[in-house]
Amino acid sequence: MTVELINTGAELLLGRTLNRHQQWLCRRLSDLGYEVIRQVTVADVAGAICDAVRESLGRADVVMTTGGLGPTSDDLTRQSVAAMLGRPLHPDPAVLAHIQAVFQRLNRSLPDMVRVQALVPEGAEVLPNPVGTAPGLALVVDPNPYRAGQRRSLLIMLPGPPRELHPMFDGAVVPLLARVLGQTEPYVCRTLRTTGVPESLVEKRIGAPLAPMVREGLDLGYCARPGEVDVRLSARGSRAQALVSGAFEVVREALSSFIYTDQEEELEEVLIRLLTERRLTLALAESCSGGLIAHRLTDVPGASQVFLAGMVTYSNPAKHQWLGVSETILREHGAVSAPVARAMAEGVRRAAGADLGLAVTGIAGPGGGTEAKPVGTVFLAVAWEQGMEVVERHHPWDRATFKQVTSQQALELVRRHLLGLPMNEKPPQAA
């Protein structure tokens, strides 16, 4: 079953609003087994909306629109689509009563312009809006003049506000799809998230062993972000579960310790979970990462149980006075050095009374580099009661990427320590 999604709104094409509907609806639909084959954004212009709907009706089993059902002058979807399909609009008494009740509850009189939301195209089904006034509308276009063989398509128009769209999708659209279209093909999707292996190496390592499964219908996708690469395995049909499980084992074998999760979670969530399970506490001394590691950790609910404290010690005096890094070490090795990283990790561990100390010191740039220590040089250290480990890395990238990759490696360093994995493990080479 194929779906096309049409988002309307000038603010989307002016770049003033992020399109969150795409991700939300695509994810829901693909998890239900539907295949979204295209997403389109057009402005609130009758001609553009009709063009997009007509084209999508020519390709997909389901066409879904968002937005344009409200009461203002730029809400045009209902009227223009009804006119295009030759379906006259009639006021629906039940919808009007619902709208009146909403306004009564808000103790406000009903403006005339709001009544347009009670108009329903002939033959359309009303999708109730429990939290707003504009209902959704569904139409079976059959015969469908825009599609080869006049094959029918299901057209669903949904309101724009997320707080109205989300409950309407779950409460009305999901049952409607099942009722009109019947059972979907089974769909299975699993994602393994890795860090420490470049994208090209990931593919080199798993591309060949997975090739036979890809020929059998496995969909293999990569998504690289600073400091990490996701491997996405998915398949449809009766063999989906077997194909994805088989591929999952291949990837797990090949990338083993570089996979930090096979659940839909971030590295910081993995770390807070591991620390919580082991009843261990963490303290943090950040220089070049400037608070980003603390920010990521404290985004996780419950972080305060295991993350005791963090320091952002940009200046040498702060490193000395707050963390007890000796002025001799600072002078002899420089603030960006392995001895200083070690002293920071141990210093913050002691100062906070934590089980683990994590420290980062480096040169984020654009200024501050030297020939011996160019911009992008960073030392990461983890200290625990019985020991300490430090690694050196080079990330000669822009400031934001440098911070992101550094924070990723710092969290990974702790994950490796907690799981007893080697800190400087070499990424796997081609099979």
Add this chain to the structure above:
Amino acid sequence: MTVELINTGAELLLGRTLNRHQQWLCRRLSDLGYEVIRQVTVADVAGAICDAVRESLGRADVVMTTGGLGPTSDDLTRQSVAAMLGRPLHPDPAVLAHIQAVFQRLNRSLPDMVRVQALVPEGAEVLPNPVGTAPGLALVVDPNPYRAGQRRSLLIMLPGPPRELHPMFDGAVVPLLARVLGQTEPYVCRTLRTTGVPESLVEKRIGAPLAPMVREGLDLGYCARPGEVDVRLSARGSRAQALVSGAFEVVREALSSFIYTDQEEELEEVLIRLLTERRLTLALAESCSGGLIAHRLTDVPGASQVFLAGMVTYSNPAKHQWLGVSETILREHGAVSAPVARAMAEGVRRAAGADLGLAVTGIAGPGGGTEAKPVGTVFLAVAWEQGMEVVERHHPWDRATFKQVTSQQALELVRRHLLGLPMNEKPPQAA
């Protein structure tokens, strides 16, 4: 000049990734005076990519694609578009040398599959990628067999990773557009960024006085994000400058001290600039904001000159030992209280030897609230040599929004202190 944007990537249609390119590119393009008339997402499938490119070439002056230029097997844009347009691919020695240099700098050997990124379609212009390996590609399709009258279109293929796409757009695409397409219609856009005034109040205050200018062609837009509202004033044509300047004065008068910038800069940039100009230093003690304030400040190049140090003191012992907050105050008033916020601000100022101390303590949730201090309660304090000020706020929102709004208000507190503005100024009411 019309533009259509095509984003490729199965992860977008599977709802696994949020499409941030749409907003970023649409915003840049509309600010430059181009009109984005449609945005399309298709999967990494040669047929779907070619269909979308062909259709867009039939409608728009500029067609821009993102993604699909990397080295893995699901990177298909370069090859499939070149084949569709009948342009053979040739290896480009300069691009290959650049790729080799990147790998050399990373101290890694060059995998064969990466070489595909040096292939350039015949007649295409290479857009350099200063931070990655895959260059962008630009082609003038002239004659354009897909468009009425064979009118030419400019086709631009850009890489998917934002850290590569953003500098390439600013550095290579903007000059290319001007060179190939010439002058766009005069377009003027100014944005005033405010904090501390709810969106509905902003509109109430400026909507009526700006109404006559809107009738003359002023485009007035609002963009509300957690803790801030942008007012966007824009216009096209010969009167654009006059209209926008007039409206600008109206907004500046109406919202005065709540406007933190009329440049395209973030509040943290404003703050680092103000501190630098005044040769003042800042230290930071964060509890509930968990490092986000330090992270925002250290995103600004040069922050290390004025931002001495930050502490993330989640636990009471850390507040006591590191910041010198007395155990009596902590016991009597609780960690989330005005006296503790004050003691933290003064404590971190002294500990770091800074001119200003900024402190935040609150309950981010979802747990931790009480009847007297519900989730969302936060105290913010700023301390300087001769004094101290503390404010109380309530943000009963989700954890991420709470942190964002809190960080915004903390930075604003320092801005107001530096400019001698009252800390608890009441937002302006309707005119």
